[in-house]
Amino acid sequence: MPASSIIVGIALLLVTLALRGASANRLVRSRLLTSALLFGTYAAAAALAAYGPLPPDVAQQIRSFNPLLIALSLAILIVVVAINPWREDRLPDRFPTIVQDAIVIALFALVATLFMQEKVLATTAVGAVVIGFALQDTLGNLFSGLAIQIEKPFRVGHWVTIAGTDGLVSEVTWRATKIRTKAGNFVVVPNSVVAKETITNYSEPTHDTRLEVEVGASYDTPPNEVKAVIAGALRDEPLIAASREPEILIVDFAASAITYRVRVWTTDFAADMRVRDRVRSHIYYAFRRHGITIPYPIQVQIEQEPRPAVAADAGAGARLIDGVDVLASLSDEQRAQLVASSHAMLYEAGQVIVREGDAGASMFVVRRGEAAVTVGGATGELARHREGGFFGEMSLLTGDPRSATVTALTDCELIEIGAEAFRRVVLADATVVERVTAAVATRRAELDLHRATRTTGSAVAEAPHTLVARVRRFLRLS
DSSP: OOHHHHHHHHHHHHHHHHHHHHHOHHHHHHHHHHHHHHHHHHHHHHHHHHSSSSSSHHHHHHHHHHHHHHHHHHHHHHHHHHHHHHHSSSTTTTTTHHHHHHHHHHHHHHHHHHSSSHHHHHHHHHHHHHHHHHHHHHHHHHHHHHHHHHHHHOOTTOEEETTTTTEEEEEEOOOOOOOOOOOOHHHHHHHEHHHHSSSSSSSSSSEEEEEEEEEEEOSSOOOHHHHHHHHHHHTOTTTTTTTTTOEEEEEEEEEEEEEEEEEESSSGGHEEEEHHHHHHHHHHHHHHHHHHOOOOOOOOOOOOOOOOOSOOOOHHHHHHHOOOOTTTSHHHHHHHHHHHHEEEEOTTTTTTEOTTOOOOOHHHHEESSSSEEEEEOOOSSSSSEEEOOOOOOHHHHOOOOOEEEEEEEEOOOEEEHHHHHHHHHHHHTTHHHHHHHHHHHHHHHHHHHHHHSSSSOOOOOOOHHHHHHHHHHHHTTO
């Protein structure tokens, strides 16, 4: 019998090493190495007990404990091979390391009870009392960790709130769950605490998380208009999930304002503060452009005038328009009339002012800031507009869709001149059409030539008389 035990041990050692060499799973390879070392120890112990110069009582003790050694080795081998994927380097979802270890310990305890029943039963009562008192917290954490791994309320890589702390789950061990906060700190929460706390998982069942922002708007502006302005302001924000439309709800008629709650969705919970910042910024600038007031809290009874959408400084606007070459043929009075009907618009850095292909019926003059012009199909910027620069004149005159995308590089204050304001000037002096159209045609030819050098297309100039006819039709002059 001693020789057969040695042969069994060596055979199991060789089989385990062969299995280890055939697996691509790092966990399987690591556990099979442990099992192989135990099989080797079993064979060496059997040989030492049979043929070594040991006292009979020591040899008998080795022979008594050797079955436990091979039982532990076989438990590790069976669990690792039966549960883990053989050709993939990953853990099964329902059987993480902590659960596999628990199964191995349970199998080993069962075998130990069967092989050494008298010794195990004799020491169970005393051992249970001692272990129960000495390791009360540890055992609580251990069993809680097992429950967490089996039930899977969260996984490594999920954003959660545990015990009032938001963080990314980094590791779940026998004793504790480790989460990394947005500040970059590690918070270690004992598993027994995790089991008692309410857990909020922001990564399941989907990665979409709803965020809310509240803003007050003046009673002077109808709610549907406010909602439309907010929805338009949030349309192109990349941090907001495009698959879900923002919800804009009235939540209160407060003392000085109507309170709106804006609900948006994001797939990146880590960016929740940045998303709220972007939403508030977009709303502020959109309200400024559309003359919607965010009222101050009422401390004393004062009369608050709504913020005007029209350009406040007519003198500065007139001086600015004086430098616009396509309007140079207008008289001082005509330019003043345009300024009086124009609107001051404020765009934040990074925001699209006009988008290529969108409908338009106005032109813009830059009062402050810097904006970049890009065209689909072109590489890099086509041009930059600074103070006194202008764009959109073709949409003003003909109603054509925007021919380029203009994006604010810094906060940009613009003067917008609408087609209706220009029409009123033309009705008073019909010759304005020919003069302005000639200047626009010249500028357009230069831009088309420049664009043709940046893209693969070719520029086709439009005849001046055709352009004049289109302007007249759009402005309803003929």
